[in-house]
Amino acid sequence: MRHRKIHVGIGGASGYAGGELVRLLLQHPDVQITYLSSHTYAGKSISTAFPGFAAHHLPPLEEFDIQRAAQKTDILFLAGETGFAMQVAKPLLEAGVRLIDLSADFRLRDPAVYAQWYRREHSAIDLLDEAAYGLPELVPHSQLREARLVANPGCYPTAALLALAPVMAQGWVDTESLVIDAKSGVSGAGRSKFGLDYHFAEINESMRAYGVPSHRHTPEIEQKLSDVAGRAITVTFTPHLIPVTRGILCTAYAKLVRPFSAHELTVHYRRFYQDKTFVVVRDPGDFPATKHVAGTNYCHISLTVDERRGQLVVTSVIDNLVKGAAGQAVQNMNLMFGLAESRGLELPPVFP
Ligand SMILES: NC(=O)c1ccc[n+]([C@@H]2O[C@H](COP(=O)([O-])OP(=O)(O)OC[C@H]3O[C@@H](n4cnc5c(N)ncnc54)[C@H](OP(=O)(O)O)[C@@H]3O)[C@@H](O)[C@H]2O)c1
Structure with missing residues (x-):
């Protein structure tokens, strides 16, 4: 029996992911929010950044300080x-705080790959080995329970990996043939990016691809798919920005190595995810919509087989701010503290 609630803090609480963490943690029965940081809103109430929190009692936002954060949080x-994260992780870990990083700093094991895709040198290379990749559906929970540092996956990688892992694990698709086409709502870009691309008149009623073929989530998808397949995997990954606020729809294509029916593959996907609370495998062809998971930590998946071409077509949907960021982070926290992974997270969607 725990004597007191887990003291949790958020560094960067004024962003979309930070705000979503506050929303989820406020209604988590086992935690107390004890520390919130922001540079822009330092000294102010979080309701200055998010007026929707005005009725909730929360600590004020303060300038990020390693010692304060370490004193105030578990x-x-x-x-x-x-x-x-890579600038502050080491002293925080030395002070005994456990960390979940929502950025990309600790997701890639190879610092040369990080430097290549993120165009900067990694400054905490000695921590890369110990960082656990926090995709609980595809990582042994013992790794997350014991971790001091968890690298929370990217939003596109979460959707793409959950869509493809079951067939990759079996070797049922031609690994040279993987194409991932994904669409994201604008909140995926965060709150601090200003530019014409995110201007209402430019994005509303309009869609476009971006980051082709060099989006930074590509090596993260390839790293984990390679782990699952047991050999080096590359993918074609094309993200698109679409005029919705939240949500990712990912459609992945792969050549099947022999004839399969959609029913047979669906049975396999259901077995693969049978004890995974947050993955729902829908009937073949019952393709999910982003609204089916809005505000939730769920990933819905459906697949079909184009028998004419021997091609698997699988779609997945997540809320980029929940299963793609804050919700998955809370799921990881639950596992790190020995709680049920779904604790505080079994929220139904906001619909319509
Ligand atoms: N949005 C998504 O769907 C999503 C999904 C998965 C992962 N993520 C990751 O989560 C992190 C936050 O994303 P977001 O969408 O919440 O972004 P955001 O809305 O732009 O917020 C970024 C946060 O970081 C703070 N910040 C800005 N510059 C900083 C700096 N140099 N050092 C430290 N903090 C700084 C900002 O606030 P102050 O200026 O007030 O400090 C703000 O709190 C990013 O690493 C992102 O890649 C986001």
């Missing part, structure tokens, strides 16, 4: 820009 979510 676990800290780092929700700042990529590059922030």
